[in-house]
Amino acid sequence: xxxxxxxxxxxxxIGEIDKRIYGSFVxxxxxxVYGGIYEPGHPEADELGFRKDVIGLVKKLDVPIVRYxxxxxxxxxxxxxSVGPREERPKRLDLAWFTTETNEVGLHEFAKWxxxxxxxxxxxxxxxxxxxxxxxxIVEYANHPSGSKYSDMRIANGKKDPFDIKLWCLGNEMDxxxxxxxxxxxxxxxxxNEAAKMMKWVDPSIEVVACGSxxxxxxxxxxxxxxxxxxxxxNVDYVSLHRYYENPTGDTPGFLARTMDxxxxxxxxxxICDAVKGKKHSKHVVNLSFDEWNVWYHSxxxxxxxxxxxxxxxxxxxxxxxxxxxxxxLVGSMLITLIKNADRxxxxxxxxxxxxxxxIMTRNGGGAWAQTIFYPFFHASKYGxxxxxxxLTDSPVYSCSDYENVPYIxxxxxxxxxxxxxxxxxxxxxxxxxxxxxxxxxxxxxxIAEHIVMHNDDVKAVNTEENPDNVVPTAGKxxxxxxxxxxxxxxxxxxxxxxxxxx
Ligand code: AHR
Numbered sequence: 001x002x003x004x005x006x007x008x009x010x011x012x013x014i015g016e017i018d019k020r021i022y023g024s025f026v027x028x029x030x031x032x033v034y035g036g037i038y039e040p041g042h043p044e045a046d047e048l049g050f051r052k053d054v055i056g057l058v059k060k061l062d063v064p065i066v067r068y069x070x071x072x073x074x075x076x077x078x079x080x081x082s083v084g085p086r087e088e089r090p091k092r093l094d095l096a097w098f099t100t101e102t103n104e105v106g107l108h109e110f111a112k113w114x115x116x117x118x119x120x121x122x123x124x125x126x127x128x129x130x131x132x133x134x135x136x137x138i139v140e141y142a143n144h145p146s147g148s149k150y151s152d153m154r155i156a157n158g159k160k161d162p163f164d165i166k167l168w169c170l171g172n173e174m175d176x177x178x179x180x181x182x183x184x185x186x187x188x189x190x191x192x193n194e195a196a197k198m199m200k201w202v203d204p205s206i207e208v209v210a211c212g213s214x215x216x217x218x219x220x221x222x223x224x225x226x227x228x229x230x231x232x233x234x235n236v237d238y239v240s241l242h243r244y245y246e247n248p249t250g251d252t253p254g255f256l257a258r259t260m261d262x263x264x265x266x267x268x269x270x271x272i273c274d275a276v277k278g279k280k281h282s283k284h285v286v287n288l289s290f291d292e293w294n295v296w297y298h299s300x301x302x303x304x305x306x307x308x309x310x311x312x313x314x315x316x317x318x319x320x321x322x323x324x325x326x327x328x329x330l331v332g333s334m335l336i337t338l339i340k341n342a343d344r345x346x347x348x349x350x351x352x353x354x355x356x357x358x359x360i361m362t363r364n365g366g367g368a369w370a371q372t373i374f375y376p377f378f379h380a381s382k383y384g385x386x387x388x389x390x391x392l393t394d395s396p397v398y399s400c401s402d403y404e405n406v407p408y409i410x411x412x413x414x415x416x417x418x419x420x421x422x423x424x425x426x427x428x429x430x431x432x433x434x435x436x437x438x439x440x441x442x443x444x445x446x447x448i449a450e451h452i453v454m455h456n457d458d459v460k461a462v463n464t465e466e467n468p469d470n471v472v473p474t475a476g477k478x479x480x481x482x483x484x485x486x487x488x489x490x491x492x493x494x495x496x497x498x499x500x501x502x503x
Contacts, residue, residue, distance in 0.1 A: 001432065002432045003434065003436075004394060004395035004434055005393070005395075005438075006391050006392065006394075006438045006439065007392040008391050008392075008421060008439065008442075009389070009392075009442045010389070011442065014340065014341075014343050014390055015343035015387070016342070016386075017342045017384065017386060017387065018342070018345075018346040019385055020064055020065045021290075021338050021339075021345055022380065022385075023063060023065040023066065023067065023122065023348060023350070024063045024067070024350045024351075025067040025350065025353060026066050026068050026352060026354065027068070027073050027352060028069045028070060028071075029072075029097050029099075029352075030097070030316055030318035031316075031354075031362070032352055032358070034105070034314060034315035035362065036051075036358075036360075036362055037055075037058075038051070038104070038105050038109075048109065048113075050112075050116065053368040054362060055113070055116055057360045057368055057370060058117045058119075058353065061360075061378055061381055062382065064118075065167065066114055066120070066121060067351075068114075068121055068122070069082070069124065070096065070172055071096070071172055072096035072097065072172060072173065072176075072179060073094060073101075074124045074126050074128070074171065075127075075172055075179045075180045076094065076096060077126050079126070079134070079137075079141070081103050082103045082105075083106050083108060083154070086104060089103035089104070095180050096179075099313060099314060099315070099316050100312050100313065101314075107123075107141075108158065108159055120166065121163070121165050121167075122165075122168070122209075123165045123168050124171070125168060125169065125170065126181075127174060127181070127188070127191055127192065128171060128179055128181025130181075131191055131195065132191065135199050136195075136198040136202055137150050139206065141154050142154070142162060142164075142165050143163065143164055143206070144202060144203065145162055165206070166207060167206070167207050168199060168206055169208075169291065170209060170236070171188070171192070171211050173214035173242065174188045175224050176214045176218075185223065185227035186228070186231060189227060189229065189230065189231025190231050190232075192228065192231070192235075193232035193235050193236075196208045196232060196235040197235050207237040208237055209236070209237065209240050210228060210232055210239050210240065211228070212241050212242075213225065214242055215242055216241075216264075216265040216268070222268065225269060225272045226272055226275070226276065229273065230276060233276050233280055233282060233284065233286060238287050238346065238347060239269055239273060239286055239288055239289065240291050241265060241269055241288055241292075241293075242290075242291070242292035242293070242351075243290075243293055244297075244357075245258040245295050245296075245330060247295075247297070247326065248297055251400070251401055253406075253428065253430065254400040254403075255330060256326070256333065256406075256426070257400050257402065257403045257406040257428070258330060259333040259410065260402075262334060262337045263340070270341075273285075273288075287344055287345070288346065288347075289346065289347035289349075290348040290349070291348065291349040291351075292351040293349070293350060293351060294351050294357050295323065295327045295357075295373070296319070296321060296351075296357045299318070299322075303319065319357045320355060320356070322371070322462050323359075323372045325372055325456040325460070325461045325471050328373050328471065328495060329376075329426055329493065329494075331350075331373040332380075332454075332495040335376055335384070335412075336424050336425075340388065340412050363465055367465045369463060369465050370463060370468065372454075379497045383497060384424065385414070385416065386415050387414065388413070389413040389415055391423065393407060409426070409434060409436065410425065412424050418502055420446075420499070421440060421443060421499075423496075424496070425490060426494070426495055426496070427490050427493060432492050434489070434490050435488075436486075436488045436489075436490055436498075437485065437486070437487055438485070440486060440500060441483070444502055446481060446500040446502060447481060447500065448481050448498070448499070448500060449499040449500060450475075450497070450498075450499040451476035451488060451498050452474075452496065453474060453477075453491060453494050453497075454473045454474075454495040455491045459493065473495075473497075476498075477490075
C-alpha cells in the first residue's frame with residue numbers, strides 16, 4: 001500500500017470559509033426552470049407549481065446562494081418582461097440558447113422558490129444589450145423600500161417588502177463572442193464601472209461582481225482582467241471566474257489533474273487584482289467569485305442534434321450531462337481547491353443546479369434523483385464550513401498529459417468552532433490504496449467520528465432514475481488515532497470525508 005502524510009495544524013489558517021462558496025446556479029436554459037424546479041401539474045408541484053421533490057434535494061445540498069437568471073441568457077434579457085401579471089408577460093426569442101422564453105417564472109416567483117429552498121439570490125444583470133440605466137432600475141425595483149417608480153411597481157406587483165438582493169453580477173462572460181453584446185475589456189470596464197456606481201448609489205449595501213474572462217483558456221485571459229479592472233477597480237467587490245473541465249479521450253489521470261489548472265487560475269486572477277490594487281495605490285481588496293464551475297462535455301454533441309431538429313421550442317433538454325464516477329472525483333477535487341483558496345474565493349457557484357449540467361436530474365412528469373456529483377458537493381457543503389486550514393500534504397506524484405508532479409493525494413482540512421476537524425481527500429491513483437498518516441497533534445484530543453468514501457470500480461458508472469443509488473457514498477474503512485496521529489486507509493480512485501470530533 002502506498003503512503004502519504006498530511007499535517008493539519010490549528011495555527012496554519014488559510015482563512016474563514018465564506019459559506020457562499022457552496023452556491024449554485026439556475027439559468028433560464030433548457031429544463032433548469034421549466035421542467036426542473038417548476039412543473040405545474042406534476043404530482044409533486046406545490047401551489048406555485050414548484051416541485052417539492054426537487055426542493056427537497058436542493059435543501060439537502062444546503063445551497064446558501066443561487067445565481068439567477070443566467071448565464072448567457074442575461075445578455076439579451078429584459079428584467080421587466082419577467083414581472084407583473086403573468087398573462088401579460090411577453091414570449092421572447094432567447095438568442096443565447098435558441099429557445100423561446102415564456103417568462104412564466106420571473107423574479108417574484110423565483111424569489112419565492114429561493115426562500116423555500118433556504119437560498120439567497122445572486123442576481124445577474126444584462127450588460128450585453130443593455131446598460132447602467134436598466135441596471136439601476138432593477139436595483140430600485142428589487143431593493144428600494146417604496147416611493148419611486150420601480151419600487152412602487154414592485155409593490156403593485158404584490159411584493160411590499162424589498163427583495164433585498166445583496167449580490168449582483170455585472171453581466172456575464174462579456175469577452176465571449178457567443179454573448180449578445182460582446183465587449184472589449186475597456187468597453188466593458190467602463191460600462192461595469194458606471195453600472196456599479198449607479199447601483200450602489202441606489203443601495204449602498206450591495207456588492208457587485210465584475211466579469212473576468214469566460215475561462216482561463218480565452219486568448220484574452222489576463223489582459224482582460226487587467227484592462228477591465230483598470231476601469232472599475234474601486235467600484236467592484238469581486239471578479240468572476242468560470243471554468244468547466246472535460247475528458248473526451250477517457251484520460252482519467254489527466255482529467256483528475258485538471259484542478260492543478262484551477263488552482264493556477266485562481267492564483268493568477270488574485271495576483272492580477274492585487275497588481276491593479278498596487279498600481280492604483282488602493283486600500284480596497286477585490287476578491288474572487290468562482291461563479292461557474294463544473295464538468296461539462298457529455299451533452300455537447302446531443303445539443304447540436306437538438307438544435308438541428310427543434311430550434312425555438314420552450315424548455316429544450318439542453319446541457320443534460322449524465323455524470324459518472326470520475327466526474328464526481330474531479331468535482332470533489334474542485335471543492336478541495338475552493339477550500340484551499342478560501343482566503344480569496346468568497347463566492348462560488350456549482351453550475352448548475354437542476355437538469356442543466358447539474359447534480360439534480362428530473363424527468364418531466366417523473367422522478368427526481370441525485371447524480372454522482374451531488375455527493376461530494378453535499379459533503380463539502382455540510383462538513384466544509386468553518387476555518388480552512390493548510391493541509392500540508394506529502395504525497396507521491398505522477399505525470400500526465402498536461403502536468404508533471406501531480407500529487408496522488410489531493411486534500412483540504414476544515415475546523416469548526418468546536419474544534420472538530422474534517423479532512424477531504426481524493427486519491428487520484430487508479431490502482432493503489434493509500435495509507436494516510438494525518439498529523440493532528442496541535443488539536444486537543446480528537447476521535448474518528450466517521451469515514452465516508454465514494455468509490456466505484458467503473459469510472460464511467462452513473463446514476464439513473466431507475467438505478468439512482470448506483471454510485472453513492474458508503475462507510476469507509478476508517479483507521480486509528482493515537483495521540484493525535486491518525487492512520488486512515490483510503491481506496492484507489494476515491495473521494496473521502498474523514499471527520500474527527502473533539503472529545
Ligand atoms: O452554465 C452554462 C453556460 O456556460 C452559461 O450560461 C455561460 O455563462 C457559460 O458559458
